[in-house]
Amino acid sequence: MFTTALSATAPDAPLRPTTIERRDVRPDDVDVRVTYCGVCHSDLHALHSSQSHDGMLVPGHEFVGEVVAVGAAVTDFTPGDPVAVGNIVDSCGTCRMCLSGQENFCVEFPTLTYGGRDRIDSSMTAGAWAGRYVVRDRFVYHRPASLDAAAVAPLMCAGITVWEPMRATGVGPGTRLGVVGIGGLGHLSVRLGRALGAEVTVFTTSPGKTEDAKGLGSAHVVVSSDTNAMDAARDSLDLVIDTVAVEHDLAPYLRVLDLDGTLFSLGHLGSVTIAMTDLLVGRKRLASAGSGGHRFTQDLLDFCGEHGITADVEVLPAAQVNVALDRLTRGDVRYRFVLDLRDIDAVQCRGSIHQGFGL
Incomplete structure (x- = not known):
């Protein structure tokens, strides 16, 4: 054919x-x-x-x-x-x-x-x-x-990439979910997480995306370049899905995790460098997933x-x-x-x- x-x-x-x-x-x-x-x-x-x-x-x-x-x-x-x-x-x-x-x-x-x-x-x-x-x-x-x-x-592609970590970790009512970046993966993370019953916090470098994030279902929006806002978000989330496709520092997003929280890095698949103390304090986990x-x-x-x-x-x-x-x-x-x-x-x-x- x-x-x-x-x-x-x-x-x-x-x-x-x-x-x-x-x-x-x-x-x-x-x-x-x-x-x-x-x-x-x-x-x-x-x-x-x-x-x-x-x-x-x-x-x-x-x-x-x-x-x-x-x-x-x-x-x-x-x-x-x-x-x-x-x-x-x-x-x-x-x-x-x-x-x-x-x-x-x-x-x-x-x-x-x-x-x-x-x-x-x-x-x-x-x-x-x-x-x-x-x-x-x-x-x-x-x-x-x-x-x-x-x-x-x-x-x-984008949908299943973020869905599988949510299902595997049992996202649902009571889950405090963070989403880093509002793009193809990020906007679906917010929409799906909200539909599952999670309370969603979006992290973005663009203050202009605040209304977009809230329109998708996010309860909170944090401008990640704002040091005071990031400090206020520390130890507040159970799960963070990072969808940013370029190399960036993961440490700020490990720090917003609460005890036994998990950061899924899904956007950037290259090498990363982290301080083990960012995992040690709070017994946090760094994971990934694909498709x-x-x-x-x-x-x-x-x-x-x-x-x-x-x-x-x-x-x-x-x-x-x-x-x-x-x-x-x-x-x-x-x-x-x-x-x-x-x-x-x-x-x-x-x-x-x-x-x-x-x-």
Whole structure:
């Protein structure tokens, strides 16, 4: 099966439409017509990295769509079903992590939606900035039809990244939750935490984001550059989710934790340096997490369907993908870009997509 995709052939090269071939549907596969796919900071990182390219890179790992066809062994999906897929499309299925529903921690490493190796034919996976995607049924999720489809797409990356730590630590009524940064991950942290019943405190470097944070459900807002405000917040929280994507000092956020509190650093995945006394005093913990396994991902979608929770998105046509990437690089988005891919095949066939890409 052939479909149109948005691809780059070299690091930092502009995205251009091309035709790619998807594999034939296997017995446990689902063929999905992609309708919307998010634009994530990890897509930017992949497009900048020469190691991410194997001749051509098609990004896109948080997407929604409808089922077109299913393999002979698939029983949980039928054509027409609204579905969502995240950044994992396969795993070994037999290790301890996979058997516990934590495929994101697969001992043999999960197969990523793009830039990964297919576990059967060893081909390189191509992402969902495309018209179609063929994926193993285990990694397809039922999408609440009541929610705006475009606004669901970021739940499959930003949403699940913050949801799994909340579920694993039992966030609920009485939890004092801190959220550092109000972006793609941060705004969903506030919205989900509030829906779980937590009292949410937002930490931001921008005083102008106070009203935004309160509108999302935050009870308190602390400007982190205000030393007096940070001192007043000391020892006041049970859990802090840090979503800031650049290197920064974690010590101030360890200090706002109460006894046995935990700081989840989710945004910056590079090296960090901390003083052990910041952990020692109060028996505090520093943790991280990434993506989510099957049980927490479907749990997230079900919860969002019940509570009407989606991401705040700006939807752009596929032909403006390079505009989205440029604006994301500059931080000019509130809070997530999503590409409309519903007619990408038809547009390329008419030839007009080339005008939108400046070709």
